[in-house]
Amino acid sequence: MKILVTGGAGYIGSTVCSALEDRGHTPVVLDSFVTGRREFARKRTLYEGDIGDRDLTSRIFEEHPTIECAIHCAALIVVPDSVARPYDYYVNNVSKSLELFRNLETNGCRRVVFSSSAAVYGNVQDFMVREDSSLGPSSPYARSKVMGESVLSDMCSATQLQGISLRYFNPIGADPAMRSGPHAADISHVLGKLVEVASGREPVFRITGAEWPTRDGTGIRDYIHIWDLASAHVSAVERFDDAFDTASTGDSHLVINLGTGRGVTVNELVAAFEKEIGRTIPKQEAPPRPGDVAGVYANADVAMRLIGWKAELTIEQAISDALKWNQVRTSMLGDQ
Numbered sequence: 001m002k003i004l005v006t007g008g009a010g011y012i013g014s015t016v017c018s019a020l021e022d023r024g025h026t027p028v029v030l031d032s033f034v035t036g037r038r039e040f041a042r043k044r045t046l047y048e049g050d051i052g053d054r055d056l057t058s059r060i061f062e063e064h065p066t067i068e069c070a071i072h073c074a075a076l077i078v079v080p081d082s083v084a085r086p087y088d089y090y091v092n093n094v095s096k097s098l099e100l101f102r103n104l105e106t107n108g109c110r111r112v113v114f115s116s117s118a119a120v121y122g123n124v125q126d127f128m129v130r131e132d133s134s135l136g137p138s139s140p141y142a143r144s145k146v147m148g149e150s151v152l153s154d155m156c157s158a159t160q161l162q163g164i165s166l167r168y169f170n171p172i173g174a175d176p177a178m179r180s181g182p183h184a185a186d187i188s189h190v191l192g193k194l195v196e197v198a199s200g201r202e203p204v205f206r207i208t209g210a211e212w213p214t215r216d217g218t219g220i221r222d223y224i225h226i227w228d229l230a231s232a233h234v235s236a237v238e239r240f241d242d243a244f245d246t247a248s249t250g251d252s253h254l255v256i257n258l259g260t261g262r263g264v265t266v267n268e269l270v271a272a273f274e275k276e277i278g279r280t281i282p283k284q285e286a287p288p289r290p291g292d293v294a295g296v297y298a299n300a301d302v303a304m305r306l307i308g309w310k311a312e313l314t315i316e317q318a319i320s321d322a323l324k325w326n327q328v329r330t331s332m333l334g335d336q
């Protein structure tokens with residue numbers, strides 16, 4: 001199958017492209033490189049440009065009339081940046097997505113898979129969220145994802161489009177074959193920080209928030225290996241039509257959590273990391289950062305039921321792949 005992947009030069013999009021290729025599919029990448037990496041799009045059919053560019057989208061479909069599905073990963077994704085630049089985030093993630101959805105429909109591409117996020121959920125008492133749990137996005141970035149889902153859902157109701165919004169929990173690790181991995185120069189996610197401390201580039205790991213109402217007081221997340229996440233996209237495109245038949249809700253937009261179904265606290269992640277590297281690392285407790293939340297983890301039953309997918313890889317495997325990626329990252333991407 002030929003599949004348009006927007007944001008295919010990013011961390012997740014490029015790994016999705018590798019997973020698609022490994023299953024015999026052909027990704028066509030559309031990326032502006034606003035944050036993505038040329039190294040990740042090499043050897044793939046690539047269109048450099050903006051998702052909101054109508055002429056470019058039409059050209060892609062003229063040149064690849066057999067594209068059957070679009071996976072829309074392109075977005076700006078940094079939460080504090082979204083607080084400082086809400087206009088840019090809403091234009092890029094909402095308005096341009098709307099343009100893209102319309103242009104997909106105009107060009108006869110009926111199937112859309114949308115990268116959404118667990119950041120759309122509000123706090124829940126037992127930390128586990130289902131797709132129908134209440135929403136409570138706490139940043140412009142998270143609100144742009146809620147709006148992106150709404151825009152897609154409304155377009156699906158009014159047109160021939162059908163959409164699946166995949167709510168990603170906390171992707172970690174790298175492609176086990178080391179074709180891609182986290183690339184941002186400013187490492188903000190927890191496993192990246194642990195790797196920085198273990199390799200001596202950061203002096204100490206700060207456990208931000210140790211008084212949450214969790215089993216050990218530290219925040220809880222659902223860490224999912226990036227390769228599992230990428231494989232879920234392959235399942236979503238391969239079983240796209242079946243998913244709607246199975247859901248049999250009559251809706252033309254589905255929402256699916258992509259998580260492991262297991263909550264892991266920051267302390268537990270640190271312990272697993274230390275076990276993997278065979279030593280302890282310097283760490284200290286610190287107050288929560290503005291906007292931090294206790295966290296959530298996924299109920300992942302709908303993913304199994306609708307697209308036959310569940311996470312297979314362990315947190316230890318993700319840590320090991322993150323450490324390997326740390327070795328190859330500089331030679332692939334330079335010092336940035």
Ligand SMILES: NC(=O)c1ccc[n+]([C@@H]2O[C@H](COP(=O)([O-])OP(=O)(O)OC[C@H]3O[C@@H](n4cnc5c(N)ncnc54)[C@H](O)[C@@H]3O)[C@@H](O)[C@H]2O)c1
Pocket residue numbers: 006007008009010011012013030031032033034035036037049050051052072073074075076077092096115116117118168169170171
């Ligand atoms: N990384 C996470 O932890 C996480 C969690 C939940 C959801 N998501 C979602 O997954 C998707 C991919 O995230 P990522 O981590 O790979 O980020 P990333 O920054 O690595 O990739 C985003 C890609 O989109 C491209 N892009 C952005 N705006 C564009 C535009 N207007 N036109 C064309 N290309 C554009 C960038 O150049 C980049 O290659 C995003 O939609 C994000 O919201 C990510």
